[in-house]
Amino acid sequence: MAPGSAAAVTVPAPIAGHTSNVRGTxxxxxxxxxxxxxxxxxxxxxxxxxxxxxxxxxxxxxxxGDGTLSLSSYTTVLRDPEFVSSVLTSLxxxxxxxxxxxxxxxxxxxxxxxxxxxSRGLAxxxxxxxxxxxxxxxxxxxxxxxxxxxxxxxNVAGLxxxxxxxxxxxxxxxxxxxxxxxxxxxxxxxxxxxxxxxxPRIREYETMARTLAAGPGARLRHVTLPLLAPALLAAGMxxxxxxxxxxxxxxxxxxSYPEALPVLAYRGFSAVELDARPAGLAVAVLISVVGxxxxxxxxxxxxxxxxxxxx
Amino acid sequence: xxxxxxxxxxxxxxxxxxxxxxxGTSPTATAQFTTFEQVLDQAKGxxxxxxxxxxxxGANRYIDEVLAVKARGLGITxxxxxxxxxTTAMQKLLGDKQAGKTSGGGVDLVWVNGExxxxxxxxxxxxxxxxxxxxxxxxxxxxxxxIANDFGTPVNKCEAPWSRAQFAFVxxxxxxxxxxxxxxxxxxxxxxxxGRFTYPAPPDFTGSVFTxxxxxxxxxxxxxxxxxxxHDAYQxxxxxxxxxxxxxxxxxxxxxxxxxxxxxxxxxxxxxxxVDFTMTYGPAEIDALVANGTYPATTKxxxxxxxxxxxxxxxxxxxxxxxxxxxxxxxxxxxxxxxxLAKAQPTPWGVYPAIDLTRTDASWQQKFADLPRSxxxxxxxxxxxxxxxxxxxxxxxxxxxxxxxxxxxx
Numbered sequence: 235m236a237p238g239s240a241a242a243v244t245v246p247a248p249i250a251g252h253t254s255n256v257r258g259t260x261x262x263x264x265x266x267x268x269x270x271x272x273x274x275x276x277x278x279x280x281x282x283x284x285x286x287x288x289x290x291x292x293x294x295x296x297x298x299g300d301g302t303l304s305l306s307s308y309t310t311v312l313r314d315p316e317f318v319s320s321v322l323t324s325l326x327x328x329x330x331x332x333x334x335x336x337x338x339x340x341x342x343x344x345x346x347x348x349x350x351x352x353s354r355g356l357a358x359x360x361x362x363x364x365x366x367x368x369x370x371x372x373x374x375x376x377x378x379x380x381x382x383x384x385x386x387x388x389n390v391a392g393l394x395x396x397x398x399x400x401x402x403x404x405x406x407x408x409x410x411x412x413x414x415x416x417x418x419x420x421x422x423x424x425x426x427x428x429x430x431x432x433x434p435r436i437r438e439y440e441t442m443a444r445t446l447a448a449g450p451g452a453r454l455r456h457v458t459l460p461l462l463a464p465a466l467l468a469a470g471m472x473x474x475x476x477x478x479x480x481x482x483x484x485x486x487x488x489x490s491y492p493e494a495l496p497v498l499a500y501r502g503f504s505a506v507e508l509d510a511r512p513a514g515l516a517v518a519v520l521i522s523v524v525g526x527x528x529x530x531x532x533x534x535x536x537x538x539x540x541x542x543x544x545x
Numbered sequence: 546x547x548x549x550x551x552x553x554x555x556x557x558x559x560x561x562x563x564x565x566x567x568x569g570t571s572p573t574a575t576a577q578f579t580t581f582e583q584v585l586d587q588a589k590g591x592x593x594x595x596x597x598x599x600x601x602x603g604a605n606r607y608i609d610e611v612l613a614v615k616a617r618g619l620g621i622t623x624x625x626x627x628x629x630x631x632t633t634a635m636q637k638l639l640g641d642k643q644a645g646k647t648s649g650g651g652v653d654l655v656w657v658n659g660e661x662x663x664x665x666x667x668x669x670x671x672x673x674x675x676x677x678x679x680x681x682x683x684x685x686x687x688x689x690x691x692i693a694n695d696f697g698t699p700v701n702k703c704e705a706p707w708s709r710a711q712f713a714f715v716x717x718x719x720x721x722x723x724x725x726x727x728x729x730x731x732x733x734x735x736x737x738x739x740g741r742f743t744y745p746a747p748p749d750f751t752g753s754v755f756t757x758x759x760x761x762x763x764x765x766x767x768x769x770x771x772x773x774x775x776h777d778a779y780q781x782x783x784x785x786x787x788x789x790x791x792x793x794x795x796x797x798x799x800x801x802x803x804x805x806x807x808x809x810x811x812x813x814x815x816x817x818x819x820v821d822f823t824m825t826y827g828p829a830e831i832d833a834l835v836a837n838g839t840y841p842a843t844t845k846x847x848x849x850x851x852x853x854x855x856x857x858x859x860x861x862x863x864x865x866x867x868x869x870x871x872x873x874x875x876x877x878x879x880x881x882x883x884x885x886l887a888k889a890q891p892t893p894w895g896v897y898p899a900i901d902l903t904r905t906d907a908s909w910q911q912k913f914a915d916l917p918r919s920x921x922x923x924x925x926x927x928x929x930x931x932x933x934x935x936x937x938x939x940x941x942x943x944x945x946x947x948x949x950x951x952x953x954x955x
Contacts, residue, residue, distance in 0.1 A: 319955070381817035397819045398740050405803050489803040490746035491953045504632045505748070506660035507942045508639075508667065 284522060291515035307512035308520075317517065319492035324521075327409050327494060328478035331416035336470050338417060339424025340462065344454075346425070347432050356429065359422040367419060371486040374415045378403035404487045411487040412494070420473045424466070431465035432458075463539050471532040475525045495521050571648035574675035574862065574869050581678050581877070584870045589620035591871035596634035597656040599627025600809060603830050604656075606893035615878060621871045626652075630750075631661045638670045638863050650865035653872040657861045659696040662704060663938040665861065672862045673703040675873050681880035686901035690934065692857055697772055697937025704859035705876040706899035708888060711928045712754050712854040713828040719843035720821045727851045728762030735793045741821045743798035743805060743814065746953065747945040751808035751824055754854055756948055757936060760786045762851060767933045774939040783944070787951035794952065802954055816840055826856075828922045829895030835921055846922045848931060855932035857899055882909040889916055889925075897925045 292303045311317050346355040377383045385400035394400045404411035436458060443457045484494035493501070495517060502514020578584050593616070599605060605627065613623040628634050634655050641650050657665070665671050676682060685706055686692060692706050693699065714731075716724050720741075725731040735742045745752030761767045763785040771778050794801030798820050805811040808825070815823035816839050825831070828846040835844050860879065862872045878884055882905045885898040902910055918924065 315955070316949075379813075379817070381814075381819050397817065402799065405799070405806075407802070485806070488806070490806050491803070491949075491955060501748070504630070504636065505942070506632065506664055506938075508664060 284519075287515045287518055287522075291512050291519050293512055307516040311513050311516045311520070316492070317498065320495045320498045320517075323409065323492045324478050324484075324495040327412050327416070327484065328474050330409075330413045331420060331477045332470050332474045334413065334417040335420035335424050335473050336466055338421040339469070340428050340459075340466060342421060342425040343428035343432060344458070346429060356426070359425050362419065362422045363426070365419070367415070367480060368482045368486070370419050371415050371483040374411055374418070375404050375487055378411050378414070380404075405489045407489070409484070409488065409494075412484050415483050415487065416473075416477050420477070424469045424473065427465055427469040428462055431462055436461045460542075464536060467532065467535055467539060471528055475528045478528070479521045479525055571650070571672075571865050571867075571869070573864070574672050574678070574873060577869065578675075578678060578873075581680055581873075584678060584873050584877075585619065587870035588868075588874040591620075591868040592622040592624050593653045593868055593871045593875050594624050594626055594651055595654045595656070595875070596626045596628055596631075596637075596652050598631060599625075599629065601827065601830060601894075603827075603833055603894035604896070607888060607896075610893060611887050612875070612879070612884070615884065616871075616875055619874055619878070621874055623875065631655065631657055635661050635664055635670075638665065638865075639668060641863075641865055642668060642670060647865050649867045650863055651867070652863050653866040653868045654875060655861050655863065656707065656858060657704065658856060658858050659935070660938045660941050662695045662859065662861065663698045665863075666698060666701075666703065670863055671703040672864045672866065672869065673701060675862060675869075676702045676705050676876075678873060679705060679877040679880060681877050681900075684880055684882060684885075684900035684904045686904070689901070691855065691932075692899070694934075695859060695938075696856065696935040696941075697939075700859070704861035705880060707858045707860050707879055708885075708899050709855065709857055709897040709925075709929075710826045711828065711848060711897065711925070711932060712758060712824065712826050713846045713848050713922075713928060715815070715823045715825055715828070715831060715840075715844060715846045717815075717818075717821055717841050717843050718845045719841065724845075724847060725849075727849055728759055731849070732759075732789060732793055736796045738821070739796040740798055740800070742793075742796070743801075743811065743820055744824065745808045745811050746804035746806055747948045748941075749805075749807050751811070751826060752804070753941060753945055754826065755824055756786065756790070756944055757940075758849075758852075758854055759789060760944065761854075761933065763789050767852065770936060770940075773937045774943060779943055779947075783947055783951075786944075787947065790948070790952045794954070804953070812839075827896060828928060829889075829891065829897070829919075831921045832891045832895060832919050833893075844921050846928075848928050850931060852931045852933040853928070854935055855929055856935050882912075886912055886916075889913065891917060891919060895919075897929075 291307055292305065293307065294303060342355075342359065346352050346359075349355060375382070379385065380397040380400050380402065382404075384403075385394060385397055388394040388400060403414070439457050439461065440453050443453045448456065479496055481494075481496040481500060485497050485500070488494055488497060499514050499517035499521065502510050502517060505511070505514065574584075578587075595608065597604060597608060605625065608623065608625045613625070616623045626634075634652055634657075637652060638650070638655075641647075641652075662671075682705070691709075695704065714724070718724075725734040744755040747753040747756055760782070761770070764770050764782045770782060797804075798814065805814060808823075811820070811823050812825075812834075814820045816834075818841075825846070831840065831844060831846050834840040835842055860872075860876045862869060862876070866872055879888075880900060882900065885900050886909070888894055888896050889898055898913065902913055905913075916924075922928070
């Protein structure tokens with residue numbers, strides 16, 4: 235029962251990544267060959283688009299610009315208070331959505347694992363996965379708007395009189411509508427990742443901890459969550475990078491000010507004035523930089539986790 | 546080794562393919578055609594990719610069910626490409642231009658006006674001169690300043706008029722018995738009815754027109770504003786506009802802490818009874834919206850007595866269009882009294898004619914006079930009685946940016 239005893243049972247765990255190094259290089263070649271088609275598409279289409287965006291954000295616009303490259307659109311963007319508030323808004327949306335999805339997704343996975351209806355529960359979770367974010371956002375706007383479904387139900391129940399009495403959940407100051415939509419959409423993703431990580435190995439350690447008298451709370455804290463952490467970290471990084479850079483949900487449910495970064499970027503890009511395009515592209519490039527930083531942060535965090543769990 | 550040889554072969558093929566498809570520049574329509582008969586000849590069997598704003602169901606139905614059917618009679622297939630905003634079509638044209646694609650472009654005809662037309666002219670994206678080829682051009686009063694200038698930008702034979710629009714306010718007569726008839730009265734009404742009015746945040750097209758409509762009033766009338774953008778005039782006249790708009794902000798929906806980000810959002814607010822007014826550049830769409838239950842049956846449209854902004858929508862042909870002959874033939878078809886009348890019919894679309902009705906014969910004039918009266922929208926003659934032209938397009942961006950800095954809460 236004592237927490238100390240539970241800690242004592244977290245015996246060295248084999249780390250999956252370390253076992254493959256002994257295999258020959260032939261396997262690596264096959265892996266490269268198999269990855270090549272995907273890499274060509276990613277590097278060609280995505281990398282090409284990114285390179286074009288960088289070039290045009292620096293002023294390389296064959297139609298309108300004079301062709302001289304400069305960082306002026308970046309200095310303009312970085313000095314603009316609207317950009318700063320957009321960065322804060324996007325960070326808030328991404329951080330809150332990620333934490334919420336991680337908490338709910340982990341809880342769902344742990345509940346489903348010990349339930350008899352695991353396959354039915356999994357099917358339910360997976361049903362939400364293919365729903366496009368755009369459709370989710372529209373559904374949430376229909377449900378949460380001042381005159382939406384929830385508000386009408388509240389009215390029938392005598393809780394809210396006019397639409398204006400209903401609390402603002404879309405276009406609201408705290409981006410709650412956006413965060414809820416992302417939480418709904420990303421929770422199943424986290425849950426599916428966590429469920430697949432909750433393999434028999436973790437079960438063994440949990441049983442071992444149980445025989446050593448660790449209670450459910452201690453098992454969760456000292457055995458299950460530490461072993462799930464690498465998978466959750468990876469899922470969280472993906473959710474963060476996605477919710478930081480995605481356009482459609484904040485475009486539909488966001489306020490006119492402050493805008494999420496992708497909305498700000500698109501407004502600049504699609505402005506009627508052609509000279510506003512480099513600034514819009516500069517914002518888009520900066521979004522990619524944050525995404526890249528998140529990946530680097532993930533790498534660092536994953537290494538720290540690996541050293542901590544492989545005593 | 547074999548892998549390397551295959552790669553070399555593919556690279557060689559790619560070079561060959563690039564050489565074969567090396568694009569030549571599309572000839573301008575005037576260089577290609579001297580008579581309209583040549584145009585019709587070449588148009589047979591072509592498909593026109595018509596890029597059109599897809600958010601107007603009436604327009605979509607008109608293009609698919611009326612225009613496309615009529616064009617088939619000329620051997621032309623009309624393929625409507627819906628876009629969320631005309632800027633999307635412009636992005637495609639600019640992308641083509643940047644990639645050096647000067648012929649075989651995928652956009653043949655664009656429903657366009659205002660800032661987008663000006664942008665396209667700046668970047669030389671349009672084919673010009675072809676409007677002289679149109680036999681039905683005889684129905685157009687090319688000298689009318691509201692036809693000859695598209696938001697102040699001279700049309701210069703780079704686009705053909707398609708329809709007219711009139712900016713109108715829309716209200717629910719069950720809730721508003723006496724709608725305000727002037728801009729100052731409207732501002733008073735807003736202050737007296739907190740939370741029941743709002744407008745889309747510029748640069749949304751409709752929100753942008755609303756601010757210009759207020760700008761006309763706070764500046765002492767359209768004529769006091771220089772038609773082309775003038776920085777001194779902006780400095781002198783805009784503070785009154787910003788203070789008027791800031792003055793009503795606390796009385797707007799959500800106390801002006803945020804604004805609908807699109808006119809579609811405002812229409813939804815109106816349809817759900819969250820606000821008592823909406824506004825539109827296409828009041829003729831209202832009948833259909835009432836009929837399908839989106840708007841309450843007590844909806845009415847009107848224009849203010851101190852003026853309402855009107856403009857003309859056009860069809861333009863990109864310089865790199867692949868199917869110019871068919872595009873010209875469709876633009877001509879659309880200027881016939883028959884098509885202009887079909888377009889003015891409340892179903893499916895109901896949009897105002899761009900031709901000068903006095904140039905059509907008496908029987909056509911009678912048919913236009915016999916158009917069904919709407920219970921919700923006054924006839925065009927009444928709507929356009931106090932029509933005011935648009936400012937030049939180069940005013941739009943300073944006013945939109947100014948609104949974001951001066952009015953939008955931070």
